Amino acid sequence: MRMMLRARLDTHTSNEAYKSGHLGKFVQDLMDRTKPEAAYFGPMDGGRTCTLVFDLEDSSQIPATLETLLVEMEADVELVPVMNYDDLKKGLAARK
Template identity: 30%
Template sequence: MKMLLTVDFPHEPFNTLVRTGQAAAVIDRIMDSIRPEAAYFTEQDGHRCGIFVVEVASQAAVPAIAEPFFLNFNANCKFRIVMSPIDLQEAGLDELGKRWG
């Protein structure tokens, strides 16, 4: 299933990794490992933030995706299930509306 992963990077150790020229290499290693479908970097609540769309085959895959961010950046990770428009069409909303509406 597709998950939206939001990663909140605290200022430290990220600042130190930037100053020592290691931040880009660490991020590249993580991207090679998690292979996101999409990756964006932005600011959120005054912190650096990464937003990634990742494929998660099972719940057991979550640590392999999150641990690199935890261990290298002391980051906070949030996972949310996401659907494409096709997924939403296949969800049976009309039938759910009839049953629960």
């Protein structure tokens, strides 16, 4: 299922990761783990934020996906199912 993950990293924790050179590796590991179809990075609510759209094959992948964000970056996270336009058209057509 296509999911959108939004994570706002804790400023102090991510500053320390940036200073130590770990932030780039952390982001690369997250990208390798999720293999997103889209990834965006920027400031939001006063902190570093990433928004990823990726395929979650099974709900058992949720802990592996979120725990490093929660533990290593003390991030506030949201994970929600989303559709692209083609998915929406297909779903609306099924209503007939």
